[in-house]
Amino acid sequence: MPHPLERRIIFKHIDEPGYTNDLACYVRNGGYEILKKSVARKPEELMDEVKKSGLRGRGGAGFSCGLKWSLVDRKSGKPIYLVVNADESEPGTFKDRYIIHQDPHQLIEGIMITCFANRVKQAYIYIRGEFPHGARILEKAVAEARAANFVGPNICGTDYSCEIYIHRGAGAYICGEETGLIESIEGKRPYPRIKPPFFPAVLGLYQCPTIVNNVETLCHVLHIADIGGDAYGKIGTPNNTGTRIIGVSGHIQKPGYYEFECGKVTFGRLLNEICGGPLPGHTFKAVIPGGSSAKVLRFGERFKVKQKDGSFVDWGIDDIPLDFDSLAACGTMGGSGGVIVMDDRVNVVEALGNLNAFYAHESCGQCTPCREGSLWMKKITHRMVHGDARSNDGELLKSVADQIAGRTICAFGEACSWPTQSFVQKFPDDFKAYPEAKKAAGGKALPLV
Amino acid sequence: MAFTLKSETLARIDEVITHYPVKRSASLPLLHLVQEEQGYISDEAIEWIATKLDLQPINVYELVTFYPMFRRHPIGRRHVKVCRTLSCALNGGYKVCEQFEKEFNTHRGEISPDGEVTIEFVECLASCGSGPVVMIDDELHERVDAAKTSELAARIRAEAKKPASS
Numbered sequence: 001m002p003h004p005l006e007r008r009i010i011f012k013h014i015d016e017p018g019y020t021n022d023l024a025c026y027v028r029n030g031g032y033e034i035l036k037k038s039v040a041r042k043p044e045e046l047m048d049e050v051k052k053s054g055l056r057g058r059g060g061a062g063f064s065c066g067l068k069w070s071l072v073d074r075k076s077g078k079p080i081y082l083v084v085n086a087d088e089s090e091p092g093t094f095k096d097r098y099i100i101h102q103d104p105h106q107l108i109e110g111i112m113i114t115c116f117a118n119r120v121k122q123a124y125i126y127i128r129g130e131f132p133h134g135a136r137i138l139e140k141a142v143a144e145a146r147a148a149n150f151v152g153p154n155i156c157g158t159d160y161s162c163e164i165y166i167h168r169g170a171g172a173y174i175c176g177e178e179t180g181l182i183e184s185i186e187g188k189r190p191y192p193r194i195k196p197p198f199f200p201a202v203l204g205l206y207q208c209p210t211i212v213n214n215v216e217t218l219c220h221v222l223h224i225a226d227i228g229g230d231a232y233g234k235i236g237t238p239n240n241t242g243t244r245i246i247g248v249s250g251h252i253q254k255p256g257y258y259e260f261e262c263g264k265v266t267f268g269r270l271l272n273e274i275c276g277g278p279l280p281g282h283t284f285k286a287v288i289p290g291g292s293s294a295k296v297l298r299f300g301e302r303f304k305v306k307q308k309d310g311s312f313v314d315w316g317i318d319d320i321p322l323d324f325d326s327l328a329a330c331g332t333m334g335g336s337g338g339v340i341v342m343d344d345r346v347n348v349v350e351a352l353g354n355l356n357a358f359y360a361h362e363s364c365g366q367c368t369p370c371r372e373g374s375l376w377m378k379k380i381t382h383r384m385v386h387g388d389a390r391s392n393d394g395e396l397l398k399s400v401a402d403q404i405a406g407r408t409i410c411a412f413g414e415a416c417s418w419p420t421q422s423f424v425q426k427f428p429d430d431f432k433a434y435p436e437a438k439k440a441a442g443g444k445a446l447p448l449v
Numbered sequence: 450m451a452f453t454l455k456s457e458t459l460a461r462i463d464e465v466i467t468h469y470p471v472k473r474s475a476s477l478p479l480l481h482l483v484q485e486e487q488g489y490i491s492d493e494a495i496e497w498i499a500t501k502l503d504l505q506p507i508n509v510y511e512l513v514t515f516y517p518m519f520r521r522h523p524i525g526r527r528h529v530k531v532c533r534t535l536s537c538a539l540n541g542g543y544k545v546c547e548q549f550e551k552e553f554n555t556h557r558g559e560i561s562p563d564g565e566v567t568i569e570f571v572e573c574l575a576s577c578g579s580g581p582v583v584m585i586d587d588e589l590h591e592r593v594d595a596a597k598t599s600e601l602a603a604r605i606r607a608e609a610k611k612p613a614s615s
């Protein structure tokens with residue numbers, strides 16, 4: 001049962017008893033009616049609705065969806081592609097999985113409306129390789145939709161045609177980065193492309209204009225087409241419109257997924273009320289608010305945040321509203337909506353060591369600062385945990401991280417340095433005292449590295 | 450021995466190539482299809498795929514060596530992938546992996562002595578809220594603790610005794 005503070009739009013039918021992922025069930029629940037209405041409208045009108053809605057991308061960066069669509073080169077005469085980012089690989093993030101497995105037609109209807117609005121004739125869904133069932137479910141759903149004339153030639157009896165194909169990844173996180181993803185569909189190593197000039201909106205898949213959107217984003221498009229951009233824009237808060245799925249994991253009573261109006265629920269209510277607070281006998285120590293790349297927050301820290309009227313407010317973690325802008329104002333990000341909670345049992349050096357191992361494994365290796373830096377950060381935290389730890393290792397780690405961000409082809413450079421920079425900055429004493437803390441734990445700590 | 454694939458696989462390969470305006474795009478789908486049938490990607494498979502897609506073998510080889518899901522060698526009958534990343538680790542992922550290693554008397558990345566399993570750590574499987582999670586072949590198992598690990602290991606052993614279904 002959803003919590004009373006939730007507002008489920010995208011996850012309306014997730015875990016609903018009797019709701020199945022086939023076309024018949026979807027149509028029984030009103031499915032594809034919005035597509036039918038949409039293809040009777042002008043594509044420009046639909047683009048306008050999305051612009052008015054204020055929808056921001058749910059894949060990580062929170063970029064305006066309407067603006068992204070408006071940047072697409074429509075004069076080149078080349079075909080325009082839609083690439084659906086279903087790579088869902090940012091640690092702590094688990095939302096697209098449930099849409100794909102339990103409500104795939106919602107995604108397909110959102111894709112078709114997006115394609116119609118942008119005059120796209122071919123869409124690819126890039127799904128991570130570790131979702132084999134998800135890929136089969138999507139393939140079956142697309143086939144059903146095709147048989148019912150919602151995908152393929154002459155959609156809903158109009159002269160508009162558009163095809164969807166499913167493309168499986170093969171276990172590399174960097175395929176989630178939009179230009180890496182495009183290279184991967186082209187059958188190459190997923191080496192991210194340099195921007196400029198390779199902005200997907202102009203030079204994307206096969207050097208054609210391409211829109212890359214996240215699964216959840218495209219589901220929101222469906223609901224915008226349904227209720228209109230103005231009405232959608234009233235959900236949530238200004239500049240942070242609509243609902244957002246938040247996944248909570250780690251040390252907490254009720255981990256799981258929740259959907260809220262953006263900015264209407266604070267971190268305090270989320271963690272303490274909705275998720276039931278810390279596990280018995282423990283207190284919260286740190287939280288990563290938007291997928292593993294987001295900068296960590298320390299319980300007890302205060303944030304001085306400037307309001308729109310110029311005044312300042314003094315927030316603790318509990319006071320931060322769950323939206324893009326508030327988290328950015330607190331020096332971190334809403335990212336992909338994955339909240340990872342750590343309690344007082346966790347040694348932050350070890351938690352960082354776990355993340356550093358992830359980034360070292362996933363760097364594509366094109367840029368020296370990222371390839372070498374992510375590896376050295378891993379080596380240092382690994383040595384601290386399994387070998388000698390020195391009291392100045394925190395500074396050493398920071399010096400490596402500081403040389404990555406801003407010096408790389410893609411945002412993975414930032415993604416891999418932010419954990420180290422923020423952990424060291426927020427918990428300097430834990431890094432200094434790690435040699436003693438390790439001795440005191442006597443090898444009894446929960447292994448994280 | 451000449452490189453052969455089942456006729457169903459060949460049909461799926463020919464179909465999937467039609468999904469793309471450029472043949473090279475079918476490299477990943479072909480690698481998946483070949484690995485699903487043969488268990489790993491051999492030198493012959495690389496050559497065959499390259500020829501099929503009008504590529505050089507290096508174009509296929511560089512994919513096999515980059516993408517973690519493709520392998521150059523056979524593995525155990527069952528593939529046990531334990532999530533290593535933070536949310537799962539906070540709830541005991543490392544212990545689950547260790548216990549699996551003990552159950553099958555093996556080490557990560559190796560084929561167990563009975564040939565039954567290959568156990569591996571993998572990165573976040575996007576099911577962090579119900580961790581620790583383990584994927585056995587295509588099947589995801591959630592909230593895996595010590596008891597559930599023993600149960601899964603016992604199930605793998607029981608299934609090994611039955612004759613293969615296909």
Ligand SMILES: Cc1cc2nc3c(=O)[nH]c(=O)nc-3n(C[C@H](O)[C@H](O)[C@H](O)COP(=O)(O)O)c2cc1C
Pocket residue numbers: 056057058059060061062063065085086087088089090173174175176177178179212213214215217218410411412415
């Ligand atoms: C290293 C890296 C990994 C990413 N992984 C994902 C991912 O798994 N899923 C996703 O939707 N976006 C991911 N992104 C963001 C995409 O590049 C892109 O911004 C997003 O798909 C755009 O969709 P949206 O505007 O609808 O959010 C990643 C970005 C980076 C830099």
Ligand code: SF4
Pocket residue numbers: 174191192362363364365366367368370371408409410411412413
């Ligand atoms: S920043 Fe890292 S992941 Fe991105 S292109 Fe450079 S080496 Fe590859």
Ligand code: FES
Pocket residue numbers: 091092093532533534535536537538572573574575576577580581582
């Ligand atoms: S951390 Fe294990 S599934 Fe995400």
